Amino acid sequence: MDTLIRTSTLIDGTGAPARHGWSLLVRDGLIHQIGPDADFAGAEAAVIDLTTGVIVPGFLDVHTHFCYIHEAGFQQSAQHPNRAAMLLAGADNAAEWLHQGVTSTRLVGTPFDMDIELRSVVRGEKLPAPRMACAGRMMTMVGGRRNAWDFMKEEINGADEARRWTRAHLGRGADLVKLYCTTLLEENVADYLARALALPDDAPDPGRWSSLTVEEIRAVCDEAHKVGRTVAAHVAPTFGIKLALRGGVDTIEHGTVLDDECIELFLQTGATLVPTLSVMHYQMTHGDALGLPPVFTEFARRRWDSQVSMLRRAADAGVKIATGTDAIIDGMQYYDEVELLVDAVGLAPMDALLAATRNGAGALGMAGEKAGTLEPGKFADLVQLNGDPLADIHHIRDIMTVVQGGRVAAVPDRASGRGHRGHHG
């Protein structure tokens, strides 16, 4: 049986203005038809009435890690990373994100490929969760693991090895490849940050870095793209952004220190920037509570203004920006990332909404072909908001209903504050 979703105000995520009095006909979880109510007179379908508030596409978080366990003591007490705990945390976090209106995600790096395991459990048990594109474990260069607990990366050396590893990893079920392109080799990070703080803003990075070569990155992208998968690159300093873009990656994660040449490369390659502002902002504003040494917070503050102004410049130049939270800290929320694009970067609410929806679809690769907008053939994934996000972006956190595949997937209890990471303890 088809489902007819009736709406009053609908923003379809293509950039078109809001529609009024439109409906969506859903067949097999996909949008079969979308248009004015009159087009659906006499349609035989179960009706979902969402005629209050504003309908937007389900949100995309293209950089998250559901299965992280943040209590080092818990993991260390076992002298062993606890995969059962990762799976349980993953299921909880996934449900929370769905409650926040996130209907599709990219899990960008998880030890032991536990995200791929989580995806199979979610599917098998039909658990409430966003759609998940999984990167499994990360790939980095020999020497890219910097401490004993850095068990989530595998090291390669040379393009041939990179190619072999990529094929094997795709064979394990990965939907994308996460490259840890640059690694800081400083033993004492606080000391490195202190040295960086002493330099003027435009001075070259004072750290010692190791990185993948452009040939290694190219080999990975070549193999991934053959099978419709994408490549996400974790990069830190400016040189890393350029390296990864020249290697052909699909997304740059964090990419905190842009310059004009980087922007030019983004435009040439069509790559997407996933700035993960909220994790940096959270560390900057909650540094004490998180127990970070003061130099971390000081460094983050110092960088923040230039980061957001370069991000604005990139957006104005036409660089595609997508939302990714890197939500690895209890207390973070998906909404923060979208709101920072408006409040800190200065994007128009529509552009922030597009970053939260349409712009992330390409980053998901094959898995994203049907995500991000409300158009025929796309997933019937949408969110009912109790207010117009184009008038005030903060309305995105006022969620009434989350629909996934044409079914009501979550009706958040707005009074309870559900939607915080770690809410279940």
Next chain:
Amino acid sequence: MAETAVLAAGFIDLTPEGVNIHCGEALLLDGGRIAGFVAERDLPDEITRIAFPDAFCLPGLVDTAFLPGLIVSETGARPETYGQSAWAAKGAADRWLSSGVTTAASMGGAERLDFDLSRCVLARKLSGPRIVPALSPLVPTGAAKFHRLYGVREVSGRDDARRVARELIKQGADRIVVYADVPLEFHPDPFETSRHRLAFSADELAEIVMQAAQAGLFVHAQAISSKAIDVCITAGVRSMGCAFGLSEAHLPLLAQKGIALAPNLALGATISELGPGAGFPAGAVSMVAAQRIRPDLLLQAHEAGVQIICGTNTAFLAGDVARECLELHRAGLGPADVLRAATGHAAHALRPSPDFGAFRRGWAADMVITRRNPLEHVEGIGEVHAVVSGGEVIRG
């Protein structure tokens, strides 16, 4: 100073000397542990009371044979990967706890699953009984195909046995589980039990027992054939499960060496009831259903002084300890002995000095609250009103 008092119509306190039923008394708890009994009328006003006025309270149940890796999930799917096993085990752990099991000793799980689960329970990330991990159960070389999701390790020879036992202990096993003899194939005829089995020798098992003893751990053996039972007795394991090939001649030896017997009766009973529809090969169903300890031997064993303990050893939805208790009762054990099998005796078969399984000062505040007095109605063990685990009340 105790912070909480549990009140009930009666507390069934099973001591080695006999059965005490505490009426008109309250059980004091402090920091999740038992602080002792006190007359209800002497309770201070300010103490927090948890009252079950019409119900009976007994120590939390102990399952000596929990199979986290093989549990069939709520949707009926059989797990294939670590993640699927972990998710199915999450459901099972919750059900076991709700049915009154506050301690469950694992029979092993692939890739350290039972260890991971045990730590999740301790860190309160998982609702379930305290899990005693075994990590990899040990089988004779050649028997690994037996069950992949057990995560079995193959062992051959005394040196190998020593190495593997040392490794398990280092990796955090709280007891060691061995399969003393393993069928080469499922055979429908239960009287074929002594043939076609790969089996450990007594010196291999003795080496494992010695290494475990040095680390303060016990060894539990699943043994099928009469010969394998002989080998386990010689090696001096602490407890033995299944034991289908048990005979009169074994009984005095078991009693003398203090080897507890877990007949795993619910397994056969449940499989007979569920039949081949549960997803097992038909040959396996008829074999397992037909194989059990001779019913008359169990009572004889008990009377000869052998400790009988509860272990479910089932991969099914509800082959639970209550069912095991009922089967023990049907085999002739009195209600008090059935309760001992499910609490104190089982606890003492898991650790040299347990701190759970009885109402003893300083021990874990684990209890099951039942509507009917299980000393009068053994089936009342399965009618759980509430469960208290480490002082925390969980509704059944």
